[in-house]
Amino acid sequence: MTDTPQDAGDDYARHNARMKRMAEARAKMQARRTLERGLLIVHTGNGKGKSSSAFGMAIRSIGWGMKVAILQYVKGKWETGERNFFEAYPDLATFEVMGQGFTWDTQDRAQDIAAARAAWERSKEMILDPAIDFVILDELNIVLRDDTLPIAEIVAFLKERPLTKHICITGRGAKPELLEIADLVTDFGEVKHPYHAGFAAQKGVEF
Amino acid sequence: MTDTPQDAGDDYARHNARMKRMAEARAKMQARRTLERGLLIVHTGNGKGKSSSAFGMAIRSIGWGMKVAILQYVKGKWETGERNFFEAYPDLATFEVMGQGFTWDTQDRAQDIAAARAAWERSKEMILDPAIDFVILDELNIVLRDDTLPIAEIVAFLKERPLTKHICITGRGAKPELLEIADLVTDFGEVKHPYHAGFAAQKGVEF
Structure with missing residues (x-):
């Protein structure tokens, strides 16, 4: 100028x-x-924002009158902002926590496998439910990365999914087999994280 | 195994x-x-999810009983999922749209500058309002990238901000001066985008 x-x-x-x-x-x-159909969306990478971005899409979808279901694969019984929110407004979305905590917290491989299996069976119900327009499988990538669920089975099911709804899978370390069949993949790159400056995880931001 | x-x-x-x-x-x-204070958060990069991740943090914060204010710098009068949502639930958060559309839609540099200036004056009020715990300035990076607002002025204000609240600034092309003073920066990298496969922007996902 x-x-x-x-x-x-x-x-x-x-x-x-x-x-x-x-x-x-x-x-x-x-x-x-001009194409329109349900998208298979993957949020991966080491940066912050994978799950919160999925919750933000849930908000957008609810704003359009779509029915949203969220299933958390890792988080256990502890309190989170998203859990508080969806429990306070249960009519907004189906919100289910089926994880038992991080693997280093459970310290029980057999229990991790059983919990992941139960969560996947429930995920299939959500994906096949014609009343649901958007399914968020939060931290499923973690469970797949650790081979707690077999990637081949999950990919085979997702390839045959109904194309009438969006599915978003979050978590670091997404398997290449999943990226291969996804429509939309974002890699969340960590540029600067307050952990490294000595900050604790903070309410509203990390959980 | x-x-x-x-x-x-x-x-x-x-x-x-x-x-x-x-x-x-x-x-x-x-x-x-162990450190805790309000974080300055920046979501940038060419990938999808920058704004939706901010909305997801809004949900988490609301879940913790925090007061959230969202100001959109670019989006104009058109309908979006997030706008529908926060207008349907006005008690959840302060949600204000002060943009006039993309620069290629307005085709009016003088109007763009006036709209951005008004949005920034409102942003400062939100940041200084002791009742607000989390301020989201959606797409402010775009306005800064285009020099529609002067980066030096914005950075000078943010350096003196109250440290009692989180601020999240979204949009591609974040200025280095902003990244320098931020606490948490995520770069949203595009790995695969349905645009390139001929898909239209879809409700719930992109808007």
Whole structure:
């Protein structure tokens, strides 16, 4: 930008003309994007935001009148903000916690496998339920990464899923077999994390 | 894992012992993370999920009884899932849309600058309001990237912010000056996006 009002006016006029051309180009691009069906979405990576982004999509979906089901694979009985929220507003979404805690907390491989199996059976019900429009399987990637559930079985089921709903799977370390069949994959990269500066996990942010 | 139940039992016992050691190491690590104060959080990158992750943190915060304020810098009058949601449940959070649309839609640089300035003045009120615990400035990065607001002024204000609340700023192309003063930065990387396969933006997912 330049100094005098006249120059600023010229700059603005050039900017406005450029934006007009950009709008036309974007309209053409959008016109080619016409497909619509349920998406298989994967949130992975070591950065923060994978689960919260899924909860944000839940909010958007609820805002459109869609029915949302959320199943947590890892979190156990402890209190979280999302759990408090969905328990306070039970009509908004189906929210189920079927995890038993982190593997280092349970210290019981047989129990981890049984809990993951039960959660997966419930997940299949949600995915097959025609009343549900969006299924969030929170931290399923962790369970798959640790081979607590067999990836081949999960992928085979997801390939045959109904295409009438979105499914979002979160957790670090997503298996390549899952990424292969996904429609939308975001890698959450850690650039800066307050843990490294000595901060505790904080309410509202991490849980 | 191995074939016989006896071997599986041995594997499980080794796993369980390893998890016990991991739990002890983690407990020591957590004990060193004791700082707590409001975090300055930045969501940037070209991938999907920056805004929805902020909305998810809003849900977590509401679940903890915190007061949340959300201000959208770019989205204009059009309908979105998040807008429908927070308008349907106005007691949950303060939700304000002060953008006028994308720059290629407005095609009016002077109007963009005036709208961004008004949004920033409102943002400062939210940040200074002692009743608000979490402020989300959605797409502020876009406005800063385009120099629609001066980064130096915004950074100077944020450096002096009250440390009693979290602030989350979203949008691609975050300025280095902002990353420098942030506590938590996630880069949302696009691995696979349905746009490229011809899909339209879909309700609940993108808006």
